[in-house]
Amino acid sequence: MVTSFKTDLLNGIHAFGPSVIRATTTADSFKAALYLASATVNASTTAYSATGEVSGSNYVAGGVAVTTATAPAASGTTAFVTPSASIVFANVTLTTSFDCVLLYNNTAAGKNAVSVHTFTAQTITAGTLTLTMPVNSDTTALIRLA
């Protein structure tokens, strides 16, 4: 498989299936939603769902916007992309422990899932959760196609 194809996948260039219609040439928008430690969110997750999502003061269902100002790139045989800013949930109270964040396509009508990232379970009390992104490289980027 050529490496440029992997980058193209991240850029939405190819559509082998008949159901995908891209009406715009601009980048899609993406969001990040938090899920309870008790929720089942994993590689089988296909789309955003409010089931199992955290709730609490100042948390809006669906989560927050993800900044993707940096275009996908490739190095070696790996294509990769990483949000260009930290994902921040400001001044929230989330008292039931949560342990994962779902990135999903907020432009797609089906709110299609992109990736699930799990971490040590946390709670937030009248405070801010900041998820700092990894270095955007072929070995550490948030999303990599090797």
Next chain:
Amino acid sequence: MALIFTTKGDIEESLLTKTEGNSENETEIVLWQEWVLDGEIVKREVQMHLKQGIQGFPVASF
């Protein structure tokens, strides 16, 4: 004099007991801070640095 936002509204920080901690594993570095008033956590913040994301393998073979 520094007011901070808590579950009980803005409170002078000197009235609160602040605890900080951190942890690290293969995928993340976590820093957290808690502010306690009369034995109750009234504020907790977390900064989580993700060391690396996930990798997929679109395999091509014959």
